[in-house]
Amino acid sequence: MFSKFFNLEKEKQDRIINAAIKEFAEKGYDRASTNEIVKEAGISKGLLFHYFQNKKQLFFFIFDYCYELVIDEFYKKINFQETDFFMRMRQAVIIKTEMLATYPDIFKFIQEAFLDESTEIKIEFDKKKAELTHINMEKVYEGIDFSKFREDVDLTKIIKIINWTFEKMSDEAMERARLSPTHEIDYQKIQAEAEEYFQVLTRCFYK
Template sequence: MFSKFLSLEKEKQDRIINAAIKEFAQKGYDKASTNEIVKEAGISKGLLFHYFGNKKQMYFFLFDYCTTLITDEYYLKVNFKETDFFTRIRQAIIVKMEMLGTHPDLFKFIQEVFLEDSPEIKVEFDKKKQEMTHINMEKFYEGIDYSKFREDVDLKKILKIITWTFEKLSDEVLNQAKMSPNHEIDYQKILDETEEYFQVLTRCFYK
């Protein structure tokens, strides 16, 4: 679908992508202006739609582009030879914190996507986000040493409780961000709070 755009030289691709990410991250989907994007990127509006079709398709492309870039780097940095469940989660959070420093604009855009409630894209994006979460969770659980968990409690229920705990924590963070003026998220605070949950869950479900 985006073959015309992907056939461009990388410098021009990056210029368009960076301009679009900046505009959507700052203003959200509905208020983002394609006029501002083409002005920043130094191309015509006709060319932008030639590459992407419309604003909605461009937004979908950017989401896939950013999540693929971040996920690929994330999987390279996380040590999947680590079999302890909670140690791997801790490691994953630390990697994410490091990547926030190296890819702030990409993370800001992805964060805004998860906060987005535009009716034009909400249904489709909710589905995309659910699919992405499911795939990443399956990958994350690969190779975990489940023998460390208690045998007197159903393992599937334990994993569901842990998953629900962190999903709820994530929902609370996003809801708080929605109510803040600049959608700011205090990642260090999240890290500290998550560690408290690790301690409780380890005591509850490890032998």
């Protein structure tokens, strides 16, 4: 679908991508201006819409580009030889925190995308979020030694409880960010809170 865009020289691709990331991250979907994007990228508006049909298509392209870059890097760093469930989850939290320092602009954009309430993208984006969450949960759990869990409690229910716990924790963090003027998320606080839950859940569900 975007073969014309990827045929551009890399330097021009990067200018367009970086300009779009900056605009969407700073202003959200509705307030983001394609005029500002082309100005920042140093291209004409006609050229932008030669590669992308409209702002919505550009937004989803940028989201997919950023998400794939981050998730590919994440899976390169995570140690799938670690089969302990909670150690694997700790790894995931630490790696994400480290990657924030490497890709601050990209994480800012992804964060704002997840907070965005624009009616133009919400239904499609909510569906995409659900699909990505399902895919990545399965991937992160790959190779886990589930024999460490208690046998007197249904394993499916244990996993659901753990997932619900961290989904709720994530929802609360996102809501705090939504209500904050700067939309900042305190990832160090989240990491500390996650560790508290890891310890409680380990005591509850491991043999």
